[in-house]
Amino acid sequence: MTKKTSTEVLSDIDDTTNLSFRQEDELRAYEQMLLIRRFEERAGQMYGEGLIAGFCHLYIGQEAVVVGMQMAIEKGDQVITAYRDHGHMLALGVDPNIVMAELTGRETGISRGKGGSMHMFAPDLGFYGGHGILGAQVSIGTGLAFANKYRGDDRVCLTYFGDGASNQGQVYESFNMAKIWDLPVVYVIENNRYGMGTSIERASATTDLSQRGASFNIPGEQVDAMDVRAVYEAGKRAVDRARQGGGPYILEMLTYRYRGHSMSDPAKYRSRDEVQKMKNENDPIDRVMARLMNDWNVPPDQLKEIDRRIKATVMRAVDFSIESHEPALSELYTDVYV
Numbered sequence: 001m002t003k004k005t006s007t008e009v010l011s012d013i014d015d016t017t018n019l020s021f022r023q024e025d026e027l028r029a030y031e032q033m034l035l036i037r038r039f040e041e042r043a044g045q046m047y048g049e050g051l052i053a054g055f056c057h058l059y060i061g062q063e064a065v066v067v068g069m070q071m072a073i074e075k076g077d078q079v080i081t082a083y084r085d086h087g088h089m090l091a092l093g094v095d096p097n098i099v100m101a102e103l104t105g106r107e108t109g110i111s112r113g114k115g116g117s118m119h120m121f122a123p124d125l126g127f128y129g130g131h132g133i134l135g136a137q138v139s140i141g142t143g144l145a146f147a148n149k150y151r152g153d154d155r156v157c158l159t160y161f162g163d164g165a166s167n168q169g170q171v172y173e174s175f176n177m178a179k180i181w182d183l184p185v186v187y188v189i190e191n192n193r194y195g196m197g198t199s200i201e202r203a204s205a206t207t208d209l210s211q212r213g214a215s216f217n218i219p220g221e222q223v224d225a226m227d228v229r230a231v232y233e234a235g236k237r238a239v240d241r242a243r244q245g246g247g248p249y250i251l252e253m254l255t256y257r258y259r260g261h262s263m264s265d266p267a268k269y270r271s272r273d274e275v276q277k278m279k280n281e282n283d284p285i286d287r288v289m290a291r292l293m294n295d296w297n298v299p300p301d302q303l304k305e306i307d308r309r310i311k312a313t314v315m316r317a318v319d320f321s322i323e324s325h326e327p328a329l330s331e332l333y334t335d336v337y338v
Contacts, residue, residue: 015200019231024298029228031287031306033063036087037285038307038314039096043086043103046318047263052103055132056117059087061258064284065190066091068231069158072239079124080141081160083118084190085130088160092125105257106324109292113327114335133227135161135168138187142174145185145248156242160188164195172216175248179216182247186238187213189250190225190258198269206304210252222251256282 007053040058057203059066062084073079081088085158089099092327094110103117110120121129131137141159148155151273165171179207189209191199200207203235208221223234231253256278260267292298 009134010024014179023292025071025232026288026292026296027298029064029067029232030285030292030303030311032067032070032091033035033228033285033288034307035096035310036063036067036311038310038315039317040086042314042318043100044259050323052117053105054116054118055083056227056263057084057088057261058149058257058259058263059084060309061278061284062192062225062253062255063087064228064231065188065225065253065255066160067227068228069188069235070255071228071232072235073156073158076155077239078128078141078144078148078155080128080137080144080157081130082137082162082165083130083132084091084162085118085120087123088127088130089120092127093123094122094125094127096203096313096317097320100314100321101324104321104324105326106321107327107331108320108324111306112331112334114331125140131146135165135171137161138168138171138174141187142178142183143183144269145178145183145261146181148184149181154243156186156239158186158188158239160190162195163189163191163193163200163209164203164214166191167204171212175218176214178248179213179218183243184242184245185248185308186235186242187218187220187248187250189252190255191252192255193247194257194261194263194267194270197265208252210250213248218248218250220252222252222254225253225255226284226288228284 029266036059040060044058048233060323066087079088086099090096098108098110101111102111102115102120105116107113108302110122118130118132121127124248130167138159138161141157145157187329191209195203210222213220221234225232234251238251241249
């Protein structure tokens with residue numbers, strides 16, 4: 001049987017998941033996705049200017065995933081992800097100033113400049129970090145869900161990981177434990193079609209990642225993750241199910257990253273035409289913008305004003321980060337065991 005690409009699968013998914021998405025939801029999603037897009041575009045420029053060092057993984061193209069899922073959870077629920085975590089921080093409502101300050105290694109950053117791009121944490125907001133070890137966060141997210149069930153506190157943990165991490169052994173150990181105890185965890189697989197240098201078709205024997213939990217009796221589904229409405233609707237169903245004691249669930253988010261795996265990746269394993277086709281036909285921000293204008297009669301000038309305001313917010317974050325001081329050497333000895 002011929003394997004389908006993620007683009008072909010997207011076209012097969014029935015787009016009927018928009019009934020509960022109101023105009024205010026579309027506007028909220030538009031603003032949040034646009035903030036992530038503009039922030040990441042500027043972060044990429046700053047990396048090229050030498051203002052951001054180390055690894056830097058941009059979220060451009062995948063904005064609908066985290067925005068839609070964030071709209072599906074409640075205060076007190078938990079989120080944990082991998083190293084592509086800037087968008088998650090912004091979707092949680094973290095001040096862009098302190099996110100950018102963390103990227104530039106400043107003391108005013110969310111992790112006081114010690115975490116950088118890959119290791120941001122905001123446990124007071126339910127965010128338990130970006131994690132640099134491939135798949136490591138899946139075990140931790142499962143543990144967070146175990147703690148929720150043990151305490152009986154009605155909380156759900158969203159555990160994000162990518163298509164590359166889906167082949168890691170600890171993922172399946174986590175699946176097994178999650179199902180044994182019917183833990184309140186939603187596994188969100190961000191399938192952006194490429195791992196670090198190769199396509200999912202070349203790296204995975206089976207490419208329908210929503211069925212990776214089948215042998216553990218964990219149900220799953222594929223979601224058109226270039227549409228924030230579809231993400232929200234699927235996320236809400238999965239989260240409500242977990243909260244009501246239904247146990248773990250897998251959401252395979254069929255998405256796409258426009259940039260390389262990281263800033264050091266030239267992405268020569270795919271064609272420019274492929275990237276441009278996805279941008280032209282499936283861009284998540286363009287899809288929301290079209291609905292706002294066509295379905296809700298929002299004037300184009302209003303959307304342009306939102307874009308101008310967000311660009312100004314991002315530039316303030318840049319100025320804030322540049323003007324902030326680097327951490328004192330004594331910070332090397334803080335939070336070592338916390």
